[in-house]
Amino acid sequence: MQTKPAIWVKWVLAMMLIVGGLVTTTAVTPPTLAHATTVYVTRTGKHYFYKRHDRGLNRAKKVYAVSLKTAKQRGLTLSATEKAPAKRRTVKRVTRKKVTRKRTAKKVTARAAVKPQGTYTVGAKTYHVKVINHNHPGFSRATLSTKHGAWQTYGNLDGYNRATAANALLNRKLMPKGQRQVLSVNPTAWHNKRIKTGWLYNRCHLIGYQLTGQNNNLKNLITGTRQLNDPGMTTYENKVAAYLKASPKHYVRYRVTPVFKGHELLARGVKMQMQSIGSNRIRYNVYLPNTQRGMKLNYANGLSQVAR
Structure with a gap:
């Protein structure tokens, strides 16, 4: 058992x-x-x-x-409390091909930099500017020095009482603080009149009033069309003014030269050269023609008539 x-x-x-x-x-x-x-x-x-x-x-x-x-x-x-294990899914890796995009040149506006070559239109108005030497102003090193601070000089009138050239090393200290006075002097070829778009001519400062405060100075004035003055020269002057106001340490070498042909009293245009010191924020070398759309100008004396 x-x-x-x-x-x-x-x-x-x-x-x-x-x-x-x-x-x-x-x-x-x-x-x-x-x-x-x-x-x-x-x-x-x-x-x-x-x-x-x-x-x-x-x-x-x-x-x-x-x-x-x-x-x-x-x-x-x-068990009902569980589910059968899911099968592992095989995920295929998709290799994306690298796409090389072509860079499209940005359209230049009134606030953007000027094209390095050719002509362009300022703002919404048709006004063509000729760019010189790829916008290199060509100033000498000596005149780019800020050792002695800001300065401005104006060439003497020539034998026909025409303005010659205006040079400056601009800084915020030179900018006017008071209110601008009404212009009362007349540069050569001053034969102004009303046209469809307003006054034909302006008393154009070589160096704009907002930059130095120079006003009734014949050495700094020429007879220029409204188109030359604005949007032409004003576009560049506003760029420089904004740069100078941004910092008291900003300087801009600046030169404007009226271009006359022979003994003519009305300038054919102006050459503007400018370079910010220590940077290329401001760098232009351009020629602005003294023309007005729809008008035919007599450059010998400043008389004008409607173009046909």
């Missing part, structure tokens, strides 16, 4: 065969669902679990780690 301990041993062995070689564990780190080959079961449960700590195993006293194949052979099914 077998003893009770022997019967108990046989019963344990029988249970182990039923479980199918279950291995008790509580420290197994579950693999990711996409690669699960191990599942978790209880001794008497009807389901298997992919996650060791699934809520369906919370009340189990013992949890066994077995292969998925073994669990299915025992007739166990996946």
Whole structure:
């Protein structure tokens, strides 16, 4: 007759065969669902679990780690608290071809820099300016020095009482603080009249009043069309004024020369040269023609008539 301990041993062995070689564990780190080959079961449960700590195993006293194949052979099914592991999706990497974009030149506006060559239109009005030497003013190093501060000089009138040239090293200190007075002197070829767009001529400062405060100075005045004065010269003067106002340390070398032909009293145009010191924020060398659209000018004396 077998003893009770022997019967108990046989019963344990029988249970182990039923479980199918279950291995008790509580420290197994579950693999990711996409690669699960191990599942978790209880001794008497009807389901298997992919996650060791699934809520369906919370009340189990013992949890066994077995292969998925073994669990299915025992007739166990996946617990309703879990979903079957999703298949790993293979994502194809798309290599983007590098696209080389052609740079498109920006359209020049009244506030942008002047084109380095050719002519352009200032603002919304048609007024063509000729750019000289790719906008290099060509000043000597000596006249670009700020050692002695700002200065301004005006050439003497020539034998026909025509203005010659105006030079300056501009700085905020030279800019006027008071209100501008009305101009009362007349430069050569001053034969003004009304046309469709307003007055034909302006008393044009070689160096604008806003830059130096010079006003009734015949050495700094010529007879110029409204078109030459504005938008022509005013466009550049405003650029320089804005630059000077930005800092008391800003300087601009500046020269304006009227261009006369022979003994003519009305200038054919003006040459403007300017260069900011220590930078190229301001750098121009341009020729502005003294013309007015729709008008024919007599450059010998300043008389005019409507163009036909």
